[in-house]
Amino acid sequence: MTDTTHLTQKDGKAYAGTHLIIDLQNARHLNDRAHIEQALRAVTEATGATLLHIHTHHFSPQGVTGIAVLAESHIACHTWPEIGYAAFDIFMCGETTPHAAIPILRSAFDTDDITVRELHRGQTP
Numbered sequence: 001m002t003d004t005t006h007l008t009q010k011d012g013k014a015y016a017g018t019h020l021i022i023d024l025q026n027a028r029h030l031n032d033r034a035h036i037e038q039a040l041r042a043v044t045e046a047t048g049a050t051l052l053h054i055h056t057h058h059f060s061p062q063g064v065t066g067i068a069v070l071a072e073s074h075i076a077c078h079t080w081p082e083i084g085y086a087a088f089d090i091f092m093c094g095e096t097t098p099h100a101a102i103p104i105l106r107s108a109f110d111t112d113d114i115t116v117r118e119l120h121r122g123q124t125p
Helices: 033-047 098-108
Strands: 008-010 013-015 017-024 051-058 064-070 073-080 085-092 114-121
Touching: 008 017, 013 114, 017 098, 033 051, 033 064, 033 073, 033 085, 033 098, 085 098, 098 114
Parallel strands: none
Antiparallel strands: 008 013, 017 085, 017 114, 051 064, 064 073, 073 085
8 A cells, every 4th residue: 555644635636745836026025035034934834844954045136046945845935136026936745734825925025916826746646
């Protein structure tokens, strides 16, 4: 028998995980590396994920890339402060709640201009 304890179970379906593609427009604090790292930590906590490692990089003259490596997969972010845009990629499996990231991101980056697309990765028949 196959061990499916790390699969996401929802609405009678099993899949590897939920993948949220989140675009923030008209966002603030996008050039602040420490703020972005704190937001990654807050999202990890709110979603019930297990943080393994965070790495961020500040580009010159502007922009930050960050990744939170999780036991349940990852959260990645790339920012373009000059246009108020941030791209977040949240992929989680198991008993996490990735949608709990949305209000955290809304608050952390002071924007209501958010687009979310959801994919179910590795869906089994």
